[in-house]
Amino acid sequence: MELSCKSEYALLALLELTAHYNGGEPLQIRQIAAEQNIPDRYLEQLLATLRRSGLVRSQRGAKGGYLLAREPWKITLLDVVSCIEGLDSQPPEPNKDPKSVEGMIVWEVWQEAGQAADAVLQKYTLQDLAEKRDSRQQLDLMYYI
Numbered sequence: 182m183e184l185s186c187k188s189e190y191a192l193l194a195l196l197e198l199t200a201h202y203n204g205g206e207p208l209q210i211r212q213i214a215a216e217q218n219i220p221d222r223y224l225e226q227l228l229a230t231l232r233r234s235g236l237v238r239s240q241r242g243a244k245g246g247y248l249l250a251r252e253p254w255k256i257t258l259l260d261v262v263s264c265i266e267g268l269d270s271q272p273p274e275p276n277k278d279p280k281s282v283e284g285m286i287v288w289e290v291w292q293e294a295g296q297a298a299d300a301v302l303q304k305y306t307l308q309d310l311a312e313k314r315d316s317r318q319q320l321d322l323m324y325y326i
Contacts, residue, residue: 184262191227191265192258192310193217198237199253199311207239207246227265234264253311259302 197213210228214221228247231237238250249256 185266187227188262188265190217190219190223191231191261193219194224194227195231195236195249195256195261195307196310196314198247198249199307202249202253205248207244207248209246212246231261231264234260236260236264249307252308254306254308256307257303258305258307258310259299261307262302 194213194217197216198208201208210221210224213219214224228237228239232239232247232250235250236256237247239245239247
């Protein structure tokens with residue numbers, strides 16, 4: 182399993198919004214894009230998708246931009262990846278007429294792997310990622326002193 186570029190950029194953008202969550206000020210696309218090195222146009226599309234799913238909200242006006250729609254500790258990585266990748270909560274059905282017992286076994290193991298991945302993504306929130314980032318940055322600062 183791989184993390185797609187779309188999901189990675191969405192998570193980076195949401196982490197940037199998480200970093201500014203307590204300030205309550207919206208961030209403009211160009212600010213997020215510059216800070217996280219994401220192409221503006223691509224980010225615009227991702228944020229529109231996240232907005233439609235209720236993960237971010239937009240604010241119009243001169244001081245407008247994007248904000249998290251919910252608290253960062255209530256948005257799981259599974260919420261984000263499911264939104265961006267368009268994943269359905271129902272696992273796909275096996276072939277109606279499995280060609281072999283081996284084929285059915287492979288499908289069952291693949292389903293188990295997918296469920297395990299979902300469990301890990303459900304376990305972590307944007308707040309958890311932000312805390313990991315802050316902790317790592319502290320370690321980097323201490324290392325250089």
